[in-house]
Amino acid sequence: MPDIRHRVAMSAPLESVYGAVATKEGISAWWTRDGVRGEASEGSRLGFYFGQPEPAAVMEVTRLSPDGHVGWSCVEGAEEWIGTKLSFDLTQADGETVVLFTHADWRSPSEFMAHCSARWAYFLLSLKSYVESGAGTPFPEDLKF
Amino acid sequence: MPDIRHRVAMSAPLESVYGAVATKEGISAWWTRDGVRGEASEGSRLGFYFGQPEPAAVMEVTRLSPDGHVGWSCVEGAEEWIGTKLSFDLTQADGETVVLFTHADWRSPSEFMAHCSARWAYFLLSLKSYVESGAGTPFPEDLKF
Numbered sequence: 001m002p003d004i005r006h007r008v009a010m011s012a013p014l015e016s017v018y019g020a021v022a023t024k025e026g027i028s029a030w031w032t033r034d035g036v037r038g039e040a041s042e043g044s045r046l047g048f049y050f051g052q053p054e055p056a057a058v059m060e061v062t063r064l065s066p067d068g069h070v071g072w073s074c075v076e077g078a079e080e081w082i083g084t085k086l087s088f089d090l091t092q093a094d095g096e097t098v099v100l101f102t103h104a105d106w107r108s109p110s111e112f113m114a115h116c117s118a119r120w121a122y123f124l125l126s127l128k129s130y131v132e133s134g135a136g137t138p139f140p141e142d143l144k145f
Numbered sequence: 146m147p148d149i150r151h152r153v154a155m156s157a158p159l160e161s162v163y164g165a166v167a168t169k170e171g172i173s174a175w176w177t178r179d180g181v182r183g184e185a186s187e188g189s190r191l192g193f194y195f196g197q198p199e200p201a202a203v204m205e206v207t208r209l210s211p212d213g214h215v216g217w218s219c220v221e222g223a224e225e226w227i228g229t230k231l232s233f234d235l236t237q238a239d240g241e242t243v244v245l246f247t248h249a250d251w252r253s254p255s256e257f258m259a260h261c262s263a264r265w266a267y268f269l270l271s272l273k274s275y276v277e278s279g280a281g282t283p284f285p286e287d288l289k290f
Contacts, residue, residue, distance in 0.1 A: 003147070006266070007259035008290050100259055114152035114245055121151070121266030128290060145153050145273060 004103040004117045008124045009096045012131035014068055017097045020131050021070045021088045030127040030136035040064070045075065050139050057081055080112055097131075099124060118145070149248040149262045153269045154241045157276035159213055162242045165276050166215045166233045175272040175281035185209070190220065195284050202226055225257055242276075244269060263290070 010017055020026035024036040024046070035049035042064050047055035056077055063071030068090030074081045089100045101124055106113050122143065130136030137143065155162055165171035169181040169191070180194035187209050192200035201222055208216030213235030219226045234245040246269055251258050267288065275281030282288065 003254065004262070005254055005259040006263040007256055008263050010290070100256060109148065109150055111152055111245060114150040117149070117262065118151040118153050118266045118269060121263045122270065124263060125267065125288070125290070143270070145155070145270070 001105045001107065002109045002113065003106065004101075004113065004120055006101045006117075006121050006124055007098060008101070008121075008128055009093075009098050010128045010131050011096055014090050014092050014097045015066075016131050017090055017099060017127070018066060018068060018070070020127055021090075021099075022064055022066075028138065030130040030138050031123050032139040033141070034139055046072070047076075059086065063087070078112070080106065080110060099127070146250045146252065147254045147258065148251065149246075149258065149265055151246045151262075151266050151269055152243060153246070153266075153273055154238075154243050155273045155276050156241055159235050159237050159242045160211075161276050162235055162244060162272070163211060163213055163215070165272055166235075166244075167209055167211075173283065175275040175283050176268050177284040178286070179284055191217070192221075204231065208232070223257070225251065225255060244272070 020030060022040060024040050027036045032048055032050055034051055036046060038044060038046040040046060040061060042061055045058055045060050047058045050056045057074055058076035059072035060075050062073050063069055070088040072086040074084045076082065084106060085104045087102045091098050101120060103120060126136040126138060165175060167185060169185050172181045177193055177195055179196055181191055183189060183191040185191060185206060187206055190203055190205050192203045195201045202219055203221035204217035205220050207218050208214055215233040217231040219229045221227065229251060230249045232247045236243045246265060248261065248265060271281040271283060
């Protein structure tokens, strides 16, 4: 099945990048400031809000390893997202933290998947900006495209 | 074989976006200002320079259709790029031009492919900025990551 995979290097300690992808406060600073609700613990569910009363996506947290791994499984949201698996795998190299992001197991390489691929890259650069300078570009401050 | 696919909508006429991906002048404004050399015609080759005496990639131009399609086949460059196929497919919708970008036929979903995926999304947003406002962020003005 087709996957989205992006690699982005960030000038920040692994612990900082981990905090930004493993906690509700962190995620709200680079993906959606409108709301991350639920509990960020393994086996719990997180809802992500983008200006609507219903969450755009609900993820089960499948992995939280402070050595640099966060996993989500999409249980509610866009039909094409349900059942897909997302992960953030962090490694340290040359004083930087490398984020390998995967959004896996799409049913088909649709135009919506291509849209999400570009959107994820944009938000990973928002994550980079947040961990490097303290300021990301989460929804609703994000560039629309 | 795994593919990179990004969809980005741009507030510009299709003819402007086509010119930006079909001509050397256009490409140099959003991908690499360091140099696009050769001839931008079907069957000819274009070399793309990024601060080195040798081109980082040489593409054969396989398609140039002013109705909105540009195709390249990589003939020289990074080993993982050789033999891959790239395309820009443009459509008009709701007063915007939608760019569906594909970098297809990678041999494996490597970390280098994931790096290139994020880089392509960044440069497609540079293309969007260029066709909308006249200013892109090509090499060497690009964000490094």
